[in-house]
Amino acid sequence: MNANTKSTNKANWILLLLAVVLIITPLILNSGAEYGGADGEAEDLIGQINPEYKPWFSSIYEPPSGEIESLLFSTQAALGAGVIGYYLGSRRRK
Incomplete structure:
Protein backbone atom coordinates (compact mmCIF):
# COMPACT_ATOMS: atom_id res chain seq x y z
CA MET A 1 0.00 0.00 0.00
CA SER A 31 -35.48 7.92 23.00
CA GLY A 32 -39.12 7.13 23.65
CA ALA A 33 -40.35 9.52 20.98
CA GLU A 34 -42.78 8.25 18.38
CA TYR A 35 -41.82 8.73 14.77
CA GLY A 36 -44.75 9.24 12.44
CA GLY A 37 -45.00 9.84 8.75
CA ALA A 38 -45.67 13.15 7.07
CA ASP A 39 -48.77 11.72 5.39
CA GLY A 40 -50.58 11.26 8.68
CA GLU A 41 -49.59 14.72 9.88
CA ALA A 42 -50.83 16.30 6.64
CA GLU A 43 -54.13 14.43 6.89
CA ASP A 44 -54.66 15.68 10.45
CA LEU A 45 -53.85 19.27 9.46
CA ILE A 46 -56.22 19.16 6.49
CA GLY A 47 -58.94 17.82 8.81
CA GLN A 48 -58.38 20.77 11.15
CA ILE A 49 -58.45 23.35 8.36
CA ASN A 50 -61.45 21.91 6.50
CA PRO A 51 -63.39 19.25 8.45
CA GLU A 52 -65.70 18.58 5.46
CA TYR A 53 -62.86 17.67 3.12
CA LYS A 54 -63.26 14.28 1.43
CA PRO A 55 -60.23 12.69 -0.29
CA TRP A 56 -60.78 12.25 -4.02
CA PHE A 57 -59.02 8.88 -4.17
CA SER A 58 -57.83 6.12 -1.85
CA SER A 59 -54.80 3.85 -1.81
CA ILE A 60 -54.68 0.99 -4.28
CA TYR A 61 -53.07 -1.31 -1.73
CA GLU A 62 -53.11 -0.92 2.04
CA PRO A 63 -50.45 -3.09 3.75
CA PRO A 64 -51.84 -5.22 6.59
CA SER A 65 -49.27 -3.99 9.13
CA GLY A 66 -46.65 -1.32 9.72
CA GLU A 67 -43.86 -3.88 9.40
CA ILE A 68 -44.91 -4.85 5.89
CA GLU A 69 -45.25 -1.18 4.97
CA SER A 70 -41.69 -0.58 6.21
CA LEU A 71 -40.46 -3.62 4.27
CA LEU A 72 -42.04 -2.37 1.05
CA PHE A 73 -40.66 1.13 1.59
CA SER A 74 -37.13 -0.11 2.28
CA THR A 75 -37.29 -2.45 -0.73
CA GLN A 76 -38.33 0.47 -2.92
CA ALA A 77 -35.48 2.58 -1.53
CA ALA A 78 -32.95 -0.22 -2.10
CA LEU A 79 -34.09 -0.77 -5.68
CA GLY A 80 -33.91 2.97 -6.37
CA ALA A 81 -30.43 3.20 -4.87
CA GLY A 82 -29.35 0.20 -6.96
CA VAL A 83 -30.62 1.76 -10.19
CA ILE A 84 -28.97 5.10 -9.43
CA GLY A 85 -25.72 3.38 -8.41
CA TYR A 86 -25.71 1.28 -11.58
CA TYR A 87 -26.32 4.34 -13.72
CA LEU A 88 -23.58 6.38 -12.04
CA GLY A 89 -21.16 3.46 -12.23
CA SER A 90 -21.83 2.88 -15.92
CA ARG A 91 -21.46 6.61 -16.66
CA ARG A 92 -18.13 6.72 -14.84
CA ARG A 93 -16.85 3.70 -16.76
CA LYS A 94 -17.51 5.52 -20.05
Whole structure:
Protein backbone atom coordinates (compact mmCIF):
# COMPACT_ATOMS: atom_id res chain seq x y z
CA MET A 1 0.00 0.00 0.00
CA ASN A 2 1.26 3.43 -0.80
CA ALA A 3 0.72 6.54 1.31
CA ASN A 4 -2.19 7.78 -0.85
CA THR A 5 -4.13 4.52 -0.42
CA LYS A 6 -3.56 4.57 3.35
CA SER A 7 -4.84 8.12 3.69
CA THR A 8 -7.89 7.33 1.54
CA ASN A 9 -8.60 4.23 3.61
CA LYS A 10 -8.31 6.23 6.83
CA ALA A 11 -10.65 8.92 5.47
CA ASN A 12 -13.22 6.26 4.51
CA TRP A 13 -13.20 4.84 8.05
CA ILE A 14 -13.58 8.30 9.55
CA LEU A 15 -16.54 9.04 7.24
CA LEU A 16 -18.15 5.69 8.12
CA LEU A 17 -17.76 6.41 11.83
CA LEU A 18 -19.24 9.88 11.35
CA ALA A 19 -22.24 8.40 9.49
CA VAL A 20 -22.86 5.92 12.33
CA VAL A 21 -22.68 8.73 14.90
CA LEU A 22 -25.15 10.82 12.86
CA ILE A 23 -27.56 7.89 12.68
CA ILE A 24 -27.38 6.90 16.36
CA THR A 25 -27.35 10.36 17.98
CA PRO A 26 -31.00 11.28 17.23
CA LEU A 27 -32.14 7.87 18.44
CA ILE A 28 -30.39 8.41 21.77
CA LEU A 29 -31.48 12.02 22.19
CA ASN A 30 -35.13 11.28 21.31
CA SER A 31 -35.48 7.92 23.00
CA GLY A 32 -39.12 7.13 23.65
CA ALA A 33 -40.35 9.52 20.98
CA GLU A 34 -42.78 8.25 18.38
CA TYR A 35 -41.82 8.73 14.77
CA GLY A 36 -44.75 9.24 12.44
CA GLY A 37 -45.00 9.84 8.75
CA ALA A 38 -45.67 13.15 7.07
CA ASP A 39 -48.77 11.72 5.39
CA GLY A 40 -50.58 11.26 8.68
CA GLU A 41 -49.59 14.72 9.88
CA ALA A 42 -50.83 16.30 6.64
CA GLU A 43 -54.13 14.43 6.89
CA ASP A 44 -54.66 15.68 10.45
CA LEU A 45 -53.85 19.27 9.46
CA ILE A 46 -56.22 19.16 6.49
CA GLY A 47 -58.94 17.82 8.81
CA GLN A 48 -58.38 20.77 11.15
CA ILE A 49 -58.45 23.35 8.36
CA ASN A 50 -61.45 21.91 6.50
CA PRO A 51 -63.39 19.25 8.45
CA GLU A 52 -65.70 18.58 5.46
CA TYR A 53 -62.86 17.67 3.12
CA LYS A 54 -63.26 14.28 1.43
CA PRO A 55 -60.23 12.69 -0.29
CA TRP A 56 -60.78 12.25 -4.02
CA PHE A 57 -59.02 8.88 -4.17
CA SER A 58 -57.83 6.12 -1.85
CA SER A 59 -54.80 3.85 -1.81
CA ILE A 60 -54.68 0.99 -4.28
CA TYR A 61 -53.07 -1.31 -1.73
CA GLU A 62 -53.11 -0.92 2.04
CA PRO A 63 -50.45 -3.09 3.75
CA PRO A 64 -51.84 -5.22 6.59
CA SER A 65 -49.27 -3.99 9.13
CA GLY A 66 -46.65 -1.32 9.72
CA GLU A 67 -43.86 -3.88 9.40
CA ILE A 68 -44.91 -4.85 5.89
CA GLU A 69 -45.25 -1.18 4.97
CA SER A 70 -41.69 -0.58 6.21
CA LEU A 71 -40.46 -3.62 4.27
CA LEU A 72 -42.04 -2.37 1.05
CA PHE A 73 -40.66 1.13 1.59
CA SER A 74 -37.13 -0.11 2.28
CA THR A 75 -37.29 -2.45 -0.73
CA GLN A 76 -38.33 0.47 -2.92
CA ALA A 77 -35.48 2.58 -1.53
CA ALA A 78 -32.95 -0.22 -2.10
CA LEU A 79 -34.09 -0.77 -5.68
CA GLY A 80 -33.91 2.97 -6.37
CA ALA A 81 -30.43 3.20 -4.87
CA GLY A 82 -29.35 0.20 -6.96
CA VAL A 83 -30.62 1.76 -10.19
CA ILE A 84 -28.97 5.10 -9.43
CA GLY A 85 -25.72 3.38 -8.41
CA TYR A 86 -25.71 1.28 -11.58
CA TYR A 87 -26.32 4.34 -13.72
CA LEU A 88 -23.58 6.38 -12.04
CA GLY A 89 -21.16 3.46 -12.23
CA SER A 90 -21.83 2.88 -15.92
CA ARG A 91 -21.46 6.61 -16.66
CA ARG A 92 -18.13 6.72 -14.84
CA ARG A 93 -16.85 3.70 -16.76
CA LYS A 94 -17.51 5.52 -20.05
